[in-house]
Amino acid sequence: MAPLSSFTEEAASLDSQHPCNSTLFTFPTFESMGLPIDEEKKKSSSSKVNYLCGNSLGLMPASTPQAINNELKAWADRAVESHFRHRGEPEGLTPWLNIDLPVVPLLAPIVGAKDTEVACMGTLTMNLNSLMCSFYKPTKTRYKILFEKGAFPSDYYAFLNQAKLHGFDEDALIQVETRPDEYSLRTEDIIDVLQKNADSIAIVCFPGIQYYSGQLFDIETITKIGHEIGAVVGWDLAHAVGNVDLKLHDWNVDFAAWCSYKYLNSGPGGIGGIFVHEKHTKISNDGSDWKPRLAGWWGNDANERFKMLEEFKPIESALAFRQSNPSVLDVVSLKSSLEIFEQCGGLPKLRPRAIMLTSFLEKLLKSSKYYKSLEESKTTTTPHFIILTPEIESQRGSQLSVMFKPHYESKEENIMERISSYLNQHGTICDERRPDVVRLAPTALYNTFSDCLECVILLEEAFEKL
């Protein structure tokens, strides 16, 4: 096996051929994070940390503080009037009344939707619950919710309580499990469960990318089979949006929800988004027939909104699922990041780079002497790691989940805790999933091939120090 240092030139050459856009982002530094700096780092011009955590919280675009300050200034200068007459400096700022509308055409291409199929609103779990209120219409016989075992807990709580709101119980939940000793769900197993429960499944809701394993689901196929058995199919795209190519309209997805603080870099707790296929927002000619929903004045016809009438005329768009006027600061924060996506050519440009980065990271990890394949791991008793994420490019995004073995209970002995703390102390920021997993996410917008190498070199060092 080649020593890791032999990859230095390859990383540098890949970086010059496929540069990233890190200058458009603000990186935490060793100083700002209070990390010890060695002499070598001090000499180098930048002391920014190696941030591989964009799957958890994306970095701040350098343009975001200005975008937010513009709105604070408008609030100070004109207060309520900025809803209708923004102070207009710099040119082209949007009055608050329509603040989220310019975000729509930036968001639509990211999820492969028509402009009329997306809205930026609320937060992920709230949006999921809100969409379930419209799309989960259980009957006595068809009432089950199909999703995955090991789902993100927030999603589990939402699904269970949606069932309970309709008078059902745990019995309404069907969770597909991975096979023993496997970490990804097989599409064939999902299809099998769909077909075996064809008469009782009301709604299907998987994650686009599984947060723990990093598995990217076959959204098109699962949606198609879900429809064939007569179910509604929605997706939680928390880890998929801004990470992989999505074609929600063409795949005929019914609805989807996502948060924007992961790969979309909108900032902590940033404003979420929804997709509703246009077939569900069509309104009859006389305007009286529309899909019931959790409704509010922001979903109403904009021309009528301030007439304060007792008449709900939903906009013929996903925008009609908005309930409230959105947080202006959150919206402009998201917008400043989406402008970077647009400026960089969007997912068609970013995804190929993400694939290269992730494959390079995988190659480095696999060349470490502490790496074991799933098969080898079964008979290895010394400290080592395996990769849980699928090896096939089309089945993963920018994240590789690494599991450390053997498992030790106590925090002092636990290998993941010790390795992860070593990485973090040495400026490679990644995230822990207790008890044994670290997720590494080199993002296309701001990570480099050298970042991947630095991470794996530190990982080996950490093993040596165990």
Ligand SMILES: *Cc1c(COP(=O)(O)O)cnc(C)c1O
């Ligand atoms: C990040 C994430 C969430 C977080 O939900 P919020 O409502 O934004 O707090 C929920 N579900 C999944 C699958 C996630 O990855």
